[in-house]
Amino acid sequence: MDELTKPPAGQTLDPKNWVTAYADYLYRYAISQVNDEDQARDLVQETFLAGLQSQHNFAGKSSERTWLTAILKNKIYDVYRKKANGLKTEEMSNSIGEEPDFFHEDGHWKKEDAPQQFGVDDFDPLARKELNKALKNCLQKLPALWLSVFTMKHMEDEATDSICTELRLTQANFWVIIHRAKLNLRACLQRNWM
């Protein structure tokens, strides 16, 4: 919208107005990705400070808000990466973790773990809301690395290659994690829903 009213390439930075103009916006963005108020505050602060340090990198091609959001996004990735790395040394012997045991040796679903219809009507907003709440809880139960991989992939349609590089994963491990995270999420939803 604003692009039309402003002269092209006339974007400049105005750090003294950042807090007033963008602090709440960036805070909301951060909180939707990290789900932790304290961490989200820290991220906003770090974003502004990093922005001040790298003002000379601003080419004026994007809006100030877009530029700051990009910095914030990188900070969020750092958080994911730290979580992912901390995890490897902790409880997990390898980066992809345990296979959820939903299948028999021969690859068939175990009877008690087999997917059942949720019976949620697409047009029933109340049921959708409840299901959303259940999903949020289930997401929190995923191992940190899985959650990071999952969130990064869905957040901005981030390319698989760059996620693998960021989190130091092989492509094969990436897909195994996506799959296991999904199996667990779905099973968790089923347990909490049925």
Place this chain on the structure above:
Amino acid sequence: MNELRKVIYNCRKATYLIDKRLIGSITFRETVELRIHLIGCKVCGIYMKQSKMINQMIRQLLKSEKPQEIQLDEGFKEALQAQITAEINKN
């Protein structure tokens, strides 16, 4: 034929392919194998539907803008403003 057998009768492999296909790509051969598996396996059909739904829900969850009520408290903002002003004046 052996490989084909494996997928046709293997829900573990089929669900892997389902999840991969939803956000990435699988080979033509895998697509055919998966299709054959789904013809005979209703349970994996349910899985596919639910997997797709979960992806949609997660996207909405992540992309939905948080309500405007969520704001930083004024004290924090003032401190932040002071910090930034100090940084600017340093240079």
